[in-house]
Amino acid sequence: MADRHNRDIDREFAPLPEPLPFPVADAHAHIEIVTNDRPNSDSVRAVLDQAASVGVTRVVQVGYSAEQSQWCADLAHLYPGRVLAAVALHPNEAPVVENLAADLEIIEELAQQPRVRAIGETGLDYFRTPPELRGVQQESFKWHIELAKRTNKALVIHDRDSHDDVLSILEEVGAPAKTVFHCFSGDVEMAKVCIDRGYILSFAGTMTFKNAPALREAVKLVPHQQLLVETDSPFLAPTPHRGLQNTPAQIPTIVRAMAAERGEDLIELCQALSVNTERVFGSFA
Numbered sequence: 001m002a003d004r005h006n007r008d009i010d011r012e013f014a015p016l017p018e019p020l021p022f023p024v025a026d027a028h029a030h031i032e033i034v035t036n037d038r039p040n041s042d043s044v045r046a047v048l049d050q051a052a053s054v055g056v057t058r059v060v061q062v063g064y065s066a067e068q069s070q071w072c073a074d075l076a077h078l079y080p081g082r083v084l085a086a087v088a089l090h091p092n093e094a095p096v097v098e099n100l101a102a103d104l105e106i107i108e109e110l111a112q113q114p115r116v117r118a119i120g121e122t123g124l125d126y127f128r129t130p131p132e133l134r135g136v137q138q139e140s141f142k143w144h145i146e147l148a149k150r151t152n153k154a155l156v157i158h159d160r161d162s163h164d165d166v167l168s169i170l171e172e173v174g175a176p177a178k179t180v181f182h183c184f185s186g187d188v189e190m191a192k193v194c195i196d197r198g199y200i201l202s203f204a205g206t207m208t209f210k211n212a213p214a215l216r217e218a219v220k221l222v223p224h225q226q227l228l229v230e231t232d233s234p235f236l237a238p239t240p241h242r243g244l245q246n247t248p249a250q251i252p253t254i255v256r257a258m259a260a261e262r263g264e265d266l267i268e269l270c271q272a273l274s275v276n277t278e279r280v281f282g283s284f285a
Helices: 006-010 031-035 042-053 066-078 100-110 131-151 163-173 188-197 213-219 248-262 266-281
Strands: 024-029 056-062 083-087 116-125 154-160 179-181 200-203 227-229
Touching: 024 227, 024 248, 024 266, 031 042, 031 056, 031 066, 042 056, 042 248, 056 066, 056 116, 056 248, 056 266, 066 083, 066 100, 066 116, 083 100, 100 131, 116 131, 116 163, 116 266, 131 154, 131 163, 154 163, 163 188, 188 200, 188 213, 200 213, 213 248, 227 248, 227 266, 248 266
Parallel strands: 024 056, 056 083, 083 116, 116 154, 154 179, 179 200, 200 227
Antiparallel strands: none
């Protein structure tokens, strides 16, 4: 499906890592960008099978537009036991879509489906959205928060260059019981605030980048029950494959880096991540 992200499908795929000793889940992926194909295509199945071959047996497929959220819901329906979906308008999409009310209505309808387990990715992005459009972005974020609470589903937050306002809005309107900061990008102090509030921090390949010492310090602080791992594929392939196309199969590299930073046994960390993914999103069965 054509969209603004499709520049990433032309990159060479990162090579497969060594399999994990215990199966885990990728808590945030965009497989439709990886494949640019239909949910029932052979290319999508190949991505899922490749991930499973290295111990990544489950994937949360995350939405960012009305059309693509439908793709996510369709994929989750096709792959019971392997895929769950999240649906939303991305904060960069909300201010520029042709008919915001109509798109939000589609998201609300999709949110009722049983294999849609989260509302996201929503949030704030002040990197790409100019100041004059941020009000629309903030109202969209509040709408998605309320939808997550009405449907009793997890909230998946995109937060770029907007930490203070994201935290402020969550306090203002009240965060859902399960609030996930996808691709956590804050520092140690922000991590402490999130931990104290009971939020869940999901770490991606960015924590392996040389310019991200703050993320490596932050990941050491997070209790097991508030910790997730993700690829955000096809973006953010972990070191040593930064710049290549990311897929859910790259999770083992991130988990090994996480275990090393935390000084934890790899199998114990995998077990904790697996349990916590299903605590947040429910069973994949």
